[in-house]
Amino acid sequence: MKTPVQFRLNGEDVATFAEAGANLLDVLREAIGDLSVKGGCWQGTCGTCTVLVDGVPRLSCVTLAESIAGRSVETAASLRHGADLHPLQSAFMERFAAQCGYCTPGMLMAAKALLDRNPSPSREDVVDAIGGNICRCTGYEPIIQAVLDAARGGARRA
Numbered sequence: 001m002k003t004p005v006q007f008r009l010n011g012e013d014v015a016t017f018a019e020a021g022a023n024l025l026d027v028l029r030e031a032i033g034d035l036s037v038k039g040g041c042w043q044g045t046c047g048t049c050t051v052l053v054d055g056v057p058r059l060s061c062v063t064l065a066e067s068i069a070g071r072s073v074e075t076a077a078s079l080r081h082g083a084d085l086h087p088l089q090s091a092f093m094e095r096f097a098a099q100c101g102y103c104t105p106g107m108l109m110a111a112k113a114l115l116d117r118n119p120s121p122s123r124e125d126v127v128d129a130i131g132g133n134i135c136r137c138t139g140y141e142p143i144i145q146a147v148l149d150a151a152r153g154g155a156r157r158a
């Protein structure tokens with residue numbers, strides 16, 4: 001049986017139907033068509049499916065779609081505005097912080113949540129914020145430096 005679910009996705013109201021027990025990851029990708037959200041393990045262990053729900057990072061593969069009704073969801077698709085990349089996206093490019101790119105959407109969203117609540121994080125803050133996100137390519141250091149670069153850029157623009 002399908003249940004109607006309405007929520008805000010990247011600032012716009014969306015409505016869809018979700019199978020009982022469906023996870024948010026599958027609903028975002030398959031019912032709504034937001035392919036910026038990636039699945040890796042589908043078991044809550046890799047972090048690649050991270051989205052923000054009311055500004056808080058959540059693993060969409062282990063989030064019941066029905067529980068999102070009335071909430072606000074942000075995915076990596078929200079980051080770029082036309083040709084303008086989000087400072088985190090620019091910093092990831094400049095630091096070569098994405099190689100295969102599979103972890104990148106989840107990393108970006110975990111980092112965005114951090115910078116939204118703490119615009120001047122320490123290195124330890126960054127490490128903690130991406131602690132649940134696995135990357136098999138970069139060794140993490142370029143990602144950490146990219147998030148710190150994005151934070152410094154934001155401070156310069158303020």
Ligand code: FES
Pocket residue numbers: 038039040041042043044045046047048049050059060061062
């Ligand atoms: S796909 Fe959700 S944590 Fe791995």
Ligand code: FES
Pocket residue numbers: 097098099100101102103104134135136137138
């Ligand atoms: S860039 Fe390949 S898993 Fe992170």
